Amino acid sequence: DTGVSQDPRHKITKRGQNVTFRCDPISEHNRLYWYRQTLGQGPEFLTYFQNEAQLEKSRLLSDRFSAERPKGSFSTLEIQRTEQGDSAMYLCASSPIQNTEAFFGQGTRLTVV
Amino acid sequence: AQSVTQLGSHVSVSEGALVLLRCNYSSSVPPYLFWYVQYPNQGLQLLLKYTTGATLVKGINGFEAEFKKSETSFHLTKPSAHMSDAAEYFCAVSSGGSYIPTFGRGTSLIVHP
Numbered sequence: 315d316t317g318v319s320q321d322p323r324h325k326i327t328k329r330g331q332n333v334t335f336r337c338d339p340i341s342e343h344n345r346l347y348w349y350r351q352t353l354g355q356g357p358e359f360l361t362y363f364q365n366e367a368q369l370e371k372s373r374l375l376s377d378r379f380s381a382e383r384p385k386g387s388f389s390t391l392e393i394q395r396t397e398q399g400d401s402a403m404y405l406c407a408s409s410p411i412q413n414t415e416a417f418f419g420q421g422t423r424l425t426v427v
Numbered sequence: 428a429q430s431v432t433q434l435g436s437h438v439s440v441s442e443g444a445l446v447l448l449r450c451n452y453s454s455s456v457p458p459y460l461f462w463y464v465q466y467p468n469q470g471l472q473l474l475l476k477y478t479t480g481a482t483l484v485k486g487i488n489g490f491e492a493e494f495k496k497s498e499t500s501f502h503l504t505k506p507s508a509h510m511s512d513a514a515e516y517f518c519a520v521s522s523g524g525s526y527i528p529t530f531g532r533g534t535s536l537i538v539h540p
Contacts, residue, residue, distance in 0.1 A: 318470070347527070354436075356517050356530035357471070370525060405470060407528075414478075415461055416528050418470035 318419035320406050326425045327396055334392045335422045339408030346389050347416055348381055349405040357405055363389060396426045429454045429520045431531035439537040446505040448534045450492075450518030453499065458522040460501040462492055465515045465533075474516075477501065488512070513538045 319338040327333050339346050344365050349357035360379065361371045365386035374380070378396075383389040393400055403423050407416035434449040452458055459478050463471040475486025482494040492503045501518060518531045 349530075354533075356431075356433075356532045359527055359529065362525075362527060370527065407471075415473050415476050418463075418472070420470045421468075423468070 318406055318408055318417055320404075320419035320422050322422055323420065324423050324425075326427060329398060329426055330395055332392065332394045333396055333424065334390050335404055335406075335424075337389045337391070337406030337408075337419060339388070339406070340410075340417055343408035343410050343417070344386065345409045345411070345416075346383060347407040347409075348389070348391050349407065350375070351403040351405055351421070360391075393424075396424075398426045400424060401426045429458065429522050429529050431518050431520050431529055433516075433518050433531035433534050435534055436532065437535045437537060439539065440508045441539050442510055443507050446490075446503070446508045446512065446536065448503040448516050448518075448536065450501045450503065450531060451499050452501060452518070452520040454520055454522040456522050458520045459526070460492075460494060461519040461521070461528065462486065462490070462501075462503050463517045463519060463530075465517065471517060474503070508536075508538050510538050510540065512536055 321336045347362045348360040351357045361381050363383040378394045381391045403421045405421045407418045409416045430453045432451045461476045462474040465471045475484045477484045477494045485491045490505045515533045517533045519528045521528045
């Protein structure tokens with residue numbers, strides 16, 4: 315297994331467009347997290363899944379943000395009607411159970427122009 | 428609620444000098460604590476973790492950290508800095524029913540020749 319994989323690594327989009335990011339967790343990891351990281355800050359929690367169930371989504375930044383994890387495998391994070399303030403690194407992480415460390419992907423850097 | 432405070436956004440040391448990065452946490456229940464390292468445009472890599480048991484934890488690349496419950500601290504140290512240690516370091520806490528990792532704002536370690 316090669317770790318958590320995120321696609322794309324970079325995305326440039328025009329303001330108002332929709333974007334979707336994909337995350338493939340480590341096989342058999344039932345927990346999957348999404349974080350956002352802006353310059354000079356630590357990762358900011360957005361949402362997480364336990365298998366296919368989204369257990370916390372109140373921290374998603376607005377109703378323009380949504381995430382799915384069909385069948386409890388890969389996950390997607392969608393941002394609708396992007397704004398310049400959405401420009402950031404979006405990080406995905408997975409873990410086998412709840413009280414172990416999270417393993418991070420390399421992130422997707424979003425630039426909204 | 429849980430939170431992490433990292434004292435000092437930047438720490439500068441000479442090569443061969445002691446590295447000390449400070450982390451204080453807040454948690455209403457016994458926490459799990461982590462240190463991660465991030466290189467530019469990369470995801471986060473786990474350095475070390477404390478879950479239960481021995482309070483002095485050794486990690487990769489010669490780093491170690493000590494969990495001090497009375498001081499609510501989990502400071503990261505390395506006896507001798509190397510140029511390759513220059514990176515961003517994040518402390519994280521995970522506790523409570525959901526065990527969602529919460530990160531500090533990070534400390535940038537600068538190593539001078």
